[in-house]
Amino acid sequence: MSYTPHTTSYYAASANPTPERPPLLGSHETDVCIIGAGYTGISTALFLLEHGFKVTVLEAAQVGFGASGRNGGQIVNSYSRDIDVIERTVDAKQARLLGEMAFEGARIIRERVAKYGIECDLKDGGVFAAFNDKQMDHLEAQKRLWERYGHTQLEMLDQTAIRKVVNTDIYTGGMLDMSGGHIHPLNLVLGEAAAVESLGGIIHEQSRVHKVDQGPNPVVHTEHGQVSARFVVVAGNAYLGNLIPALAAKSMPCGTQVVTTEPLDEDVAKGLLPQDYCVEDCSYLLDYYRLSGDRRLIFGGGVAYGARDPADVEALVRPNLEKTFPQLKGVQIDYAWTGNFLLTLSRLPQVGRIGDNIYYSQGCSGHGVTYTHLAGKILAEALRGQAERFDAFACLPHYPFPGGRLFRVPFTAVGAWYYQMRDKLGF
Secondary structure: OOOOOOOOOHHHHOOOOOOOOOOOOEEEEEEEEEEOOOHHHHHHHHHHHHOOOOEEEEOOOOOOOOHHHOOOOEEOOOOOOOHHHHHOOOOHHHHHHHHHHOOHHHHHHHHHHHHHOOOOOOEEEEEEEEOOHHHHHHHHHHHHHHHHOOOOOEEEEOHHHHHOOOOOOOOOEEEEEEEEEEOOHHHHHHHHHHHHHHOOOEEEOOOOEEEEEOOOOOEEEEOOEEEEEEEEEEOOHHHOOOOOHHHHOOOEEEEEEEEEEOOOOHHHHHHHOOOOOEEEEOOOOOEEEEEOOOOOEEEEEEEEEOOOOOOOHHHHHHHHHHHHOHHHOOOOEEEEEEEEEEEOOOOOOEEEEEOOOEEEEEOOOOOHHHHHHHHHHHHHHHHOOOOHHHHHHHOOOOOOOOOHHHHHHHHHHHHHHHHHHHHHHOO
16 A cells, blocks of 8 residues: 655644554445545534534545645635625625635634644734835725725734834835734644544545545545545545546646745844744735744745646745845755645635535635635535535636646746736836
């Protein structure tokens, strides 16, 4: 039986101890079989278990193997496309529901951490950093938009104020969101998985699903076992492959790159980010960074369309790291890795049903830490017969990438180049 370990990331190297979870063997029955043990799958499992369902989770590798255990660790509100785009796309009732949910994921994370005593280096405060006046105008509009939906923990930062939270001279200003923040992402999902098991949920690792029998009594098959269930939840996101072809047709895996420095002296770390907030800039292909619990700088950015693994992640990321913080020129990089997220053409999540009993959520488009926790709640609500919020997502329009699957990578890369040039020229 093949064994798939975690990627060689800082998160895997510093993960909290976790038990071995055996692969699926033989035939089993459950109420809900969940495919994928990342944030979406584990969040769904936890909400269902809290309401009395019997749940089995099947994971092809290990809990948090994909984006949930590799991302930048930033708690960022709303969606990859903001509420104003949704307001122009759907009717007023649907927009109101989606707007009200845009800030719920961050609350769910904090509730989980508190309720189940999860040790994941949770810190409050996230900054959106602007390079120019146009981006500052966008942040001002975003602040007004979010406040319309009751989100008031926001503060605009002028050039002087942002220097007090990010010690670099490259930004014109920014916006602080105190309901944002950052976590050790792998330890978060490992803690949530332990909570799932504490409630009687079953998680099988090294159990890649290769077939799902659809119909009134779905059966999920792995190499050495099968699970019969009343419902199936598909939560594989960028690591689902072509298991469900209909889900692969309107999405594209993309890679992002992350590096982690050696541990920094306390004075050096505090000199970079004095308030220990996380930061992301306002560019289309954005950079994002924060300090770890042991005072390393975690810095990520860039996109590899089609989920290719770059030959030298450090060479891609280091120039922007040193441009942002020249005082770190030549700093030792201890870890460098890539991870995949799932992009949709609209950059909004895809949620829905296949038949009457197979549910899915996918396509966070790089904005998944908070959304996936919300997704678990709305999927669990739908399985309990409360589908209004699920349907608000399910009714969002989605389209295939231009040129089909063969040409989606070059078309998307050209579009990204266009927006990157607009960022550089300040348009």
